[in-house]
Structures are given as C-alpha cells and as structure tokens.
Amino acid sequence: AQTVTQSQPEMSVQEAETVTLSCTYDTSESDYYLFWYKQPPSRQMILVIRQEAYKQQNATENRFSVNFQKAAKSFSLKISDSQLGDAAMYFCAYRSAGDTGNQFYFGTGTSLTVIP
C-alpha cells in the first residue's frame, strides 16, 4: 500500500511571510495524483491544490504552489504572503491514477499557525 508522510506535525509562520510544508510518499506506481487539503478549525476539509504525476510543471493556485519532485517522491506546499485565514491543518494525499477505485491515502497532517 502507498504511504504518505508529513514529518512536520506543527509549523508556524509570520503573517505575510512564506512557509513550506513537506510531504513525501512511497509508491511503485508511475501515474498518480497528489493533493493538498486544508482543514480549518471548523473541520470542513477543502482542496487547496492538485498535481498530476505525469505533468512536470508544478501546480499553482494563487498564493499556493507545490514543489513536485517525482524522483525523490516529494510534494511540498509553499504558501506565500501568509494570511490569518491560512491557519489550519494541512493534509497531503495520494491517489492512484489507475481504475482501482477512489481510495485516497492521507498523511497525518501539519498544523499551521499564522502569527499576526
């Protein structure tokens, strides 16, 4: 089974600064999808950004971008110009691209604190 590791249980960042959250994964597959999800204190999980493994270009969504290193099996999330509303738990997730069902594998999460 695939595993997803987030080695930073907690991170903090000053408002307006940049922070990078780490994620590594283990898989023998060549085609897959990677996601970052955000879970604010209200608990509704929302998608932040998604990356297809066959695409070499790193995905970006406004202030959020990823550094996808396929060979290293690394998928970090960079948040630029951090805002108070970015404070949340962030989960990295993996999904196979094959037709094997819609099973996602999640890391244990990184709790991000934004300091005013």
Place this chain on the structure above:
Amino acid sequence: KAGVTQTPRYLIKTRGQQVTLSCSPISGHRSVSWYQQTPGQGLQFLFEYFSETQRNKGNFPGRFSGRQFSNSRSEMNVSTLELGDSALYLCASSLVAGSGYEQYFGPGTRLTVT
C-alpha cells in the same frame, strides 16, 4: 450546488451500542468514501462505494460496514461500539470514480463513545 452533508453532526453513544451515520453526496457524484479521523492518526480510509457497490475497504474490523443507495446516499454502521471508535467520521464524494477528480468532504460526524 449543495455540498456534502452528513447527519447527525454530533453523537454520543455507550460502549456496546451500534450507530448509523448518513452521508448525502453532492448531486451527480457517484463515488462516496468514508474516513475515520483521530488526533495523531490523520485520516484512515474505511471504505468507498460506487454505484451501490463497495469498491475498496480499509483495514478496519467487520464491525464497520456501509452501504450506498441508488441515489448515491451512503450510510455507515458501527456495531458493538468501543471507546476507541470515538472519532470524527468524514464522508467525501467524487464526481466520477476511476479518475483524478478530487474528493469533496462533508463536515463530519463527531462520535463520542462513553
């Protein structure tokens, strides 16, 4: 479009009882997955349903079961509750299974077992 809804939002049960949680996916979504979330463990995959069929199952005991109805609504059942079953149970739906479409999550059901 309405988002994923889960009922009830909070539940308190006693050890040995059983519980049924409900999830209504986003309209048009046919894949529904269930997760158990506990502090330190992250999200643990329970099972996924597509077109009323269970397609994947996580590493949970048989006390955890689920089903999906023809309208894609899903229920999960936990029998003979244990203290360790206390968790946030999240439901997620996707537009089409077997693709890279992201999952949309509901607010969760907070289950407390005493």
